[in-house]
Amino acid sequence: MYHGTSNTLDVYGVTQKTVDFRDGNGFLFEQPAVKEVAPGQYETNDILIDPSKAYDYFNTLSNISEAGIRGTSFVKLREIAVGYPVYQNSKIKVDLNAFARNIILWSELKGFDPEVSQGNTNMSGAFERFSLPGTSSYGLGVNVKF
Known part of the structure; x- marks a missing residue:
């Protein structure tokens, strides 16, 4: 690329x-x-x-x-998620969960994610200029089922 x-x-x-x-x-x-x-x-x-x-x-x-020209091979930890049941009876079930997305990336393109770089779909991934860096996201959740 x-x-x-x-x-x-x-x-x-x-x-x-x-x-x-x-x-x-x-x-x-x-x-x-x-x-x-x-x-x-x-x-x-x-x-x-x-x-x-x-x-x-x-x-x-x-x-x-x-x-x-740089190589585009990469290894990425795309998502990790964990859930834990905290309460359950015959009528209600409550689970807590947490997730993290795009938290680790090993790539020759330091600071840039080859997956999100400009041109990956319309130019076969051969060109990158001023693309936005990849973002990481984290979250917590509560699931209540009744």
């Missing part, structure tokens, strides 16, 4: 990653990379990028669509 939100947030410097990249003595290109040391000879990249160039770095990455 193209995760456009993360690219845009990085360009504007509002993610923790961009803060970390602007701090310190420099940073390396995030993906595995090599540098050419002689014609046809390559070594692992160890060239530090100056922290003052962080904006240029993220701006350049945002113009490369492949830099925003």
